[in-house]
Amino acid sequence: MAEFLSLSEAISRYLKDGDRVSFEGFSHLIPHAAAHEAIRQGKRDLTLIRMTPDMIYDQLIGMGCAKKMIFSYAGNPGVGLLHRFRDAVENAWPQALALEEHSHSAMANAYGAGAAGLPCAIFRGYIGAELKRVNPNVKSITCPFTGEELAAIPALNPDVAVIHAQKANRKGDVLIEGIMAAQKEAVLAANKAIVTVEEVVEDFEDLHPNLCILPHWTIDAICEVPGGAHPSYAQGYYERDNAAYNAWDAISKDREAFQAWMKENVLEAGPEAFAERVRPLKSGAAS
Template identity: 45%
Template structure:
């Protein structure tokens, strides 16, 4: 049976990511959608607004690919092992093009996704009290509680044109399962107009229904599901492969020099047809060193009353 939601990565990005649109790219340390970001660079998408709580290497690459006009995030850094030099150059006005940057706290970004997923005009939170962020971000505002008159901060919703997330597995209908660090993938998906999910593997529907509590994204919220093994490298995918710490350390030197960075994009993205070429170029020995040990979860009994 053919399922319309099954696409190649090239097809999904071409169909849903358009010049000038807004894109949520989430995944906290775990299941970061690098392959999708590389395809955005490969297809030379332009003038994007990118939402990402932890703006890390994947954002540095997108900016270096001249894909991003505006970044909205709550953290900038290369996971405590270096800097994001292209991002820094753009914010400081030293790159070929400027970058608009709007900063929130992690709590503020989560609140924005919650508002977007819930159809709310704003979301309240108290954590900005004493912070300087409201002074530099005019979207963080103060209202009076209708119950006790308390002053509380509010932030607007995120409703991106498209959300892109990575996961362990899905069926062909787009029922998506995630375990390990689940983060805010569900809220991100429900807050967006369209949703692309890349997965390590497409599995039969009975695999999904046999363990329903792992289904974080049901099919009705997913517009495209793409099988992309190793699609989160250099981040990790619980149960599939480990984090590539060596690459995170190397990125500081790669991004420090603009020409070295452009050479990396050319070799590892533009000269390759798709992510399968990226995987093949690394070679089997490389992937063997990142292999995850087999540590199964204990089975549970989903039986209920006799039918």
């Protein structure tokens, strides 16, 4: 059942060293503030799970929080490489990083299988793909009805799923609008779920078909963190901060520049700083 907590308390209570954690978001509603809190608390030996890990996973890896990443595509969207990710893989700085790479389709199916309580995901995929050669968790099975060769991979069941959303009501239900990838499935597949939101309201109004509501019984902690997805965007609240993604390329190339940026913007800044980074905080119009 959902409980309203500060972000610091939620991360401290539910995210432990060595956990499999998903900070899930797909260009939209990426939970940057929550991941920063994990960095501030010095979480270690995490297995990071996510479709399209970008800047925030670069930061978690560069700060030594991660031992492994399960992912599909990694990069700074619209810019290029993730330099801290690459440094960890190529030079083991600040520590070595194990990789389990999948396709987008595989990750989406694996989350769905986890949410459904199934041990694996079965789908059409990986035919002729090199990932089967380097990833031992990609298997082939034969359909008992058609004889077709299908791909199978383990279901994804994070210890903790962390997402960002627009609203929670006082009951603890969470409303998500706009582009989604696997946030809903990640929450339903996880053992524990933390949701940061732009605001807490009495109840939801003007509901329409293009939204998702996660009921309070699927969530463990709700944290009100205005601006908590910055520099990604939150539909109806603020736009994507493209300048921040562009700037990250130069910052993350150099280890000392990276460490200085993290000290100023993460280690010495709390979640309240996110509200100051978006203008306007709430525009009232879809982004």
